Amino acid sequence: MTDRYAVFGHPIAHSKSPLIHVAFARQTGQAMTYEAILAPLDGFADSVAQFIAAGGRGANVTVPFKEQAFALANRLSPRAEHAGAVNTLAFDADGIFGDNTDGAGLVADLVRNLNCGIAGKRILLAGAGGAARGVIGPLLDQHPAALVIANRTVSRAQELAELFGHGIRACGFDGLDTPFDLVVNATAASLAGELPPLSPRLFTADTLAYDMMYGRDTPFLAFARAHGAATADGLGMLVEQAAEAFYLWRGVRPDTAPVIAGLRQDRLEGESLAASPLRGLRT
Ligand code: NDP
Numbered sequence: 001m002t003d004r005y006a007v008f009g010h011p012i013a014h015s016k017s018p019l020i021h022v023a024f025a026r027q028t029g030q031a032m033t034y035e036a037i038l039a040p041l042d043g044f045a046d047s048v049a050q051f052i053a054a055g056g057r058g059a060n061v062t063v064p065f066k067e068q069a070f071a072l073a074n075r076l077s078p079r080a081e082h083a084g085a086v087n088t089l090a091f092d093a094d095g096i097f098g099d100n101t102d103g104a105g106l107v108a109d110l111v112r113n114l115n116c117g118i119a120g121k122r123i124l125l126a127g128a129g130g131a132a133r134g135v136i137g138p139l140l141d142q143h144p145a146a147l148v149i150a151n152r153t154v155s156r157a158q159e160l161a162e163l164f165g166h167g168i169r170a171c172g173f174d175g176l177d178t179p180f181d182l183v184v185n186a187t188a189a190s191l192a193g194e195l196p197p198l199s200p201r202l203f204t205a206d207t208l209a210y211d212m213m214y215g216r217d218t219p220f221l222a223f224a225r226a227h228g229a230a231t232a233d234g235l236g237m238l239v240e241q242a243a244e245a246f247y248l249w250r251g252v253r254p255d256t257a258p259v260i261a262g263l264r265q266d267r268l269e270g271e272s273l274a275a276s277p278l279r280g281l282r283t
Contacts, residue, residue, distance in 0.1 A: 001055055002031050002032060002033055003030075003031065003032040003033070003055075003057045004032070004033050004034075004035070004051070004054070004055050004056045004057060005021060005032055005033065005034045005035075005056070005057060005058050005059060005060075005249065006034065006035045006036065006037045006051060006056060006059050006060075007034075007035075007036050007037065007059065007060040007061070007062060008037050008039045008044065008047060008048065008051075008059055008060070008061050008062070008065055008069075009036075009037075009038070009039070009061070009062035009063055009064075009065065010038055010039055010040070010041055010063075010064060010065070011038065012036045012037065012038045012039075012062070013036065013038070015036050015062065016238065016263065017034070017036070017060050017062075017242060018034050018035060018036050019263070019268045020238070020239055020242045020259055020263070020268075021034040021242060021246060022034055023254075023258075023259045023262065023268055024242070024243065024246045024254035024259065027254050027255060027258070027259075028250070028252045028254050030250050030252065032057075032250070037051065037059075039065065041064070044065045044068045044069070044072075045068065045072055048069075048072060048089070048096075052091050052096075056091055057090070057091055057249065058088070058089055058090045058091060058245070058248075058249040059088075059089045059091075060087060060088055060089075060242070060245055061086060061087050061088070061089060062087065066085035066086055066087055066100075066130055067084070067085055067130075069085070069086035069087070069089060069098060070084060070085050070086045070098060072086075072089075072096055072098070073086055073089065073095075073096045073097060073098025074094075074095040074096055074097075075094065075095065075096070075097045075098070076097075076098045076099075077097075077098070077099040077100065079099065079100050079103060079104070079137055079138065080098045080099050080100040082100075082136075082137040082164075083100040083102070083103065083133055083134040083137065084133060085100055085130050085133065085134055086098035086099065086100055087099075087100050087101060087102055087134070087241065087245070088100065088101050088244075088245040088248060090248060090249060099245070099248055100134050101241040101242075101244035101245050101248070102131060102134035102135060102237070102241050103134050103135040103136070103137055103138030103139065104138055104240070104241065104244045105237045105238070105239075105240035105241025105242070105243075105244060106135045106138065106139070106184070106210075106212075106234075106237045106240070106241075107135075107138045107139065107141075107142060108236075108240040108243070108244070108256075109232075109234075109236035109237045109239075109240045110182070110208075110210065111142070112240075113236045113240070113256075113257070113260070114208065114210075114232055114236070116182065116208050117142075118139060118142035118143070118144050118182070119142055119143045119144065120143070120144070120145050121144050121145060121181035121182055122144065122145050122146045122148075122179075122180045122181050122182070123139060123144045123146065123147050123148070123180060123181065123182045123183075123184065124148050124150060124176070124180040124182070124183045124184070124202060125139070125147065125148070125149045125150070125184050125186055126150050126151070126173075126183065126184065126185050126186060126187050126196050126198065127151060127185065127186035127187035127188070127196075128149055128151035128153070128156035128157045128159070128160050129156075129186065129187070129188065131186045131212055132149065132151075132160065132186040133160060135184070135186065136149075136160060136164050136168075137164065140164065140166050144182075146167075146169070147166070147168050147169075148168070148169045148170075148171065148176070148180075149161055149168060149169070149170050149171075150170075150171050150172060150173050150176055150196075151170075151172065151187075152172070152173070152187070152196070154170065154171065154172045157170035157171065157172075158170040173196060173197045173198060173199075174197075176198070176199055176202060177199040177201040177202070178201065178202070179201065179202060179203065179204045179206075179207060180202055180203075180207060181206060181207060181208070182207070182208050182210065183198075183202055183203065183207060183208075183209045183210070183224065183229070184210045184212065185209070185210065185211040185212060185213070185218075185220045186212050189219075189220065190211055190212075190213035190218035190219065190220055191213060193218075193219060194219060195219035195220055195223055196220065198220075198223070200223070200227045203224050203227040203228055203229040204227075204228055204229070205228045205229070207224070207228070207229040207230070208229065208230050208231070208232065209221060209224030209225070209229040209230070209231045209232075210231075210232050210233075210234070211231070211232075211233050211234060212234040212237060213233060213234055214233040214234040214235035214237075214238055215233070215235065216233075217233075218233070221233065235260060235263060235264065236256075236260055239256045239259050239260045239263065240256055243256050
């Protein structure tokens with residue numbers, strides 16, 4: 001029987017994960033299928049149990065089930081434990097293993113694809129939600145000179161700073177006005193077409209401004225560009241977190257560059273990205 005994988009979410013029709021994993025499987029010659037499963041909002045664990053009973057070997061998990069996936073796993077990777085959320089599940093005779101590949105995906109995109117080393121850099125992470133929490137550990141592992149977490153609700157940034165330690169500074173957006181080497185927008189502001197209230201002084205010609213949102217230009221990227229920064233969206237992170245999950249399941253690392261290029265040019269087989277009304281919204 002061909003090995004089965006899936007992504008669970010609600011909603012899920014917009015997910016790019018099936019396109020990405022089918023491309024990886026073709027490229028690496030892996031015999032597997034990958035489908036999108038709409039789990040009921042009150043039925044995530046049951047949906048996963050049914051999938052396992054039907055031969056499922058692994059799954060990705062997206063909004064709003066990442067915390068439930070964390071609770072469901074009976075074994076966790078250290079990075080999932082730190083993140084408090086799981087985006088990748090693997091099923092075997094020992095039960096359910098939970099991992100979180102979002103942070104590794106961001107770091108791989110920055111370091112390998114964008115040639116933006118993190119060691120010794122000053123990093124501003126805007127946002128303190130699930131995505132921000134998932135990337136803090138992997139960013140710290142790269143030994144930045146400083147990591148500042150800024151959030152609209154300052155107490156949430158403070159909670160993350162206390163949880164991760166390492167001298168992380170937590171603050172609101174007010175009063176932040178010195179330049180950073182890397183500014184990562186992990187807020188959901190771009191989803192609503194909004195700009196977090198950031199000072200233009202954060203950006204210089206040496207700054208990379210990275211928006212985790214992907215698939216369209218955002219007010220954050222336009223603002224950063226207008227103030228001299230280089231910019232990148234989160235499409236590479238999306239593909240790299242998928243590659244890390246694929247490696248966990250299959251023990252093979254796919255070549256991500258053609259898949260990123262294919263998504264950007266809308267030429268991967270399957271649904272038309274350009275036609276999707278939810279283009280670029282979520283993983
Ligand atoms: P959450 O809902 O968990 O967190 C939302 C965060 O955004 C909070 O910090 C919230 O602040 C802040 N926020 C929301 N609206 C605004 C606003 N108008 N101005 C300033 N801050 C705001 O979302 P996630 O962490 O799951 O997702 C964040 C982003 O990351 C999304 O755009 C998502 O699509 C993207 N993402 C991309 C991935 C990729 O692979 N490229 C992977 C995962 C996520 P407060 O605490 O004050 O409410």
